Amino acid sequence: MNNQRDEQKIYDLWQKNGLFRADPDSLKKPYSLLMPPPNLTGSPHMGHAIQHAIMDAIARFKRMQGFDVLLLPGVDHAGIQFESTLNKLLAKENLNKEKLGREAWLKRAWQFKDEVYQSFHGTWSVFGISADWPKEVFTLEQKVQKAMLKEFKTFWEQGLLYKGAYIVQWCPKDNTAIEDVEMEYEERKEKLYYIRYKIEGIEKFITVATARPETIYADTAIAVYPKHHRFSKFIGKIAVNPLNGNLLPIIEDARVEKDFGTGALKITPGHDPLDFAIGKDHGLGILHSVDKSGRMTKLARDLAGLKVAEAREKAAEKLEKLGAIEEIKDYTHSVPVCERCKTVVEPLVSEEWFVKMKPLAEKALKHLNEINFIPKNYHKIIKDWLKEIHDWSISRSLWWGHRIPVWYCEDCNPNHLVGKNEDVEISLEQPPHPCKTCKGGHWIQDDQVLDTWFTSNLWPFATLGWPEQTKELQRYYPWSFELSAPEIKYLWIARMIMLGLHFMDDIPWKNMFFHGTVRDLQGRKMSKSLGNGVDPLDLVDQWGTDATRMALYSYAAPGRDPRVSRQTMDERCKNYRNFATKLQNLYRFIYELKPEGAATEPNFSHREDVEIVRYLNDTINSVTNNIESLHLHLATEELYDFIWHKFADSYVELSKKRRPAAQPCLEYVFKTCLKLLHPFMPFTTEELWQKQHHGGKPVLSEAGKSIMLTEWPGA
């Protein structure tokens, strides 16, 4: 079937009859699938298409097996991504956050959310997803807000939350802190500068290597590795900052690499994580020569206001003039960039909120083997990461998201510190009562919002109504099945495990399936900037939903990265489009061209009947097993091979010689095949199931009942 109107009609019929709805009161056994919420921005890509195709096939299969299936959809507000998309749009209107102010900006944001949501939501049904739409959840809605408050409050009461000035990865373009897991590295050819710092009082120098001379303004010490062969004699002496004359203690620290550069390191706690750690242990101060917008601060004197790249050259020129440069080497290294906007990330010190993850990770490690990872090696990958867990930085300097539910008493806590707790309240609304410390009532809410993942990671239970103990929560948690792209295995998957165990005292899902990353023929990720993407909606337009789905299943081997182009996808889709046509023709042959006086009673005793039924039973068994073990690529290939080659090419051809006698077997095999195909090709199978002969009742369906309501064949 290649007519989207027909598909829409069938989809509407399913919806109208409530066939996608889960029923918490059902006596059937529950089977729950949690759809990964796509980001609010952007149109569906191949990754979504493959996820949805897999999820939906399993949901349909389990329904036919007699389970009460919950396939729960949702949408993620995608904080940073959404905000930057909106801000780009606003810039075209010569508007920005500052001009609008928080309230007006948020109004615009919600408007924009509705626009984006509508445009991309319509595309979902195109894939035939049999999701329980009335249960759909958006991560910013009230239900999730309540869950977020509970989460935050619980962490707070358990002493797992803290706020403080720490070195964070700052994206100057998105203007917020991001996490390590949200960064990428790019190989860049840069320079490594060897800078001489004069030792105070004597005519000697200590030389350090740096790639970032512009941060020299923010140096607070020089560190050398223990028992340095040349510099250990300078320990305890003072070096002079060549750019501003600041006095820098020379210290010893084992974290300085012996074999890198000169074995001496300038310590800039404000702009480097290692330096920050060393500085903390040695009680050094923190200075910033670069600000949060990526420009030089007043500390850089006449370079103030310049961008980092420019300031780097200017600083190098100055040092050159001062004769402080010993050597400049070419230097290729990886530079951290923001995963989303590819801007060079600036490590700097900022006031942020963190969650202590160690206790959560420890519990997760204990229960990790209760989850069936597919493929299996992800168990080890997640385990290794949990063992080396870092605290989770949860605050973002954005407006799009859940605002941190913390209120500070402006009268006695004007710096918005956290620690004593009496002058801080955790609440969604302004506290109605005065501050316990000073009896003042001037509350100010924390300015930042929470990391998008702070709520995404509650997904397995917030979507079911937690913290309320709903029927759904008790029935569908833990989820039977979850799937994910490998890219977000730490950001999302590992954290859901930790939070699930922490708040629900149980793993979030029993089966965790990782599909591959769809790549181009050269193995590169698909991206807008490379222009190598394939739009799944184009494929659906050209070849129909079912053909596109079938093409996707052939790439659904667990954990394998498919390499595709528009051309290779077209080839496969065309193949399955032809397969759908084959099914139409089989129907025509078997039912519409049924001979007069054909046998009606099944009597599969003829050698050919016995053989095809045996093949069919083998196929049923093996397709069932392959779906259960999530080898959808094998299940679809077997069906294709059986129907096309064994049934159509061989049995159907042979049957022509003895058509009247073969009729019951033809009908039986064909009907069974439609059921077996339904999870993968929902529209074509339903269309044939409902097809009417000479304007009468449907031939296959009893009383027009959907094929979705038939029982999964057993051998």
Add this chain to the structure above:
RNA sequence: GGACUCGUAGCUCAGUUGGUUAGAGCGCUUCAUUUACACUGAAGAGGUCAGAAGUUCGAGUCUUCUCGAGUCCACCA
């Protein structure tokens, strides 16, 4: 530096616990010409399963090493 994945036909890929002659789709060659279906059917060419060694009665599959491709983590002064 640590971990993981992969290397099979011209291309994209299957090949679940080791078991006859290694498969599919596309592409290619030849034939069939209106058949339920040309969005078709029949036949065929095409592979030292990256390389080497080992375990085994038997290895695409298990082990070790080499070469090549890619991913993730850590570090990058």
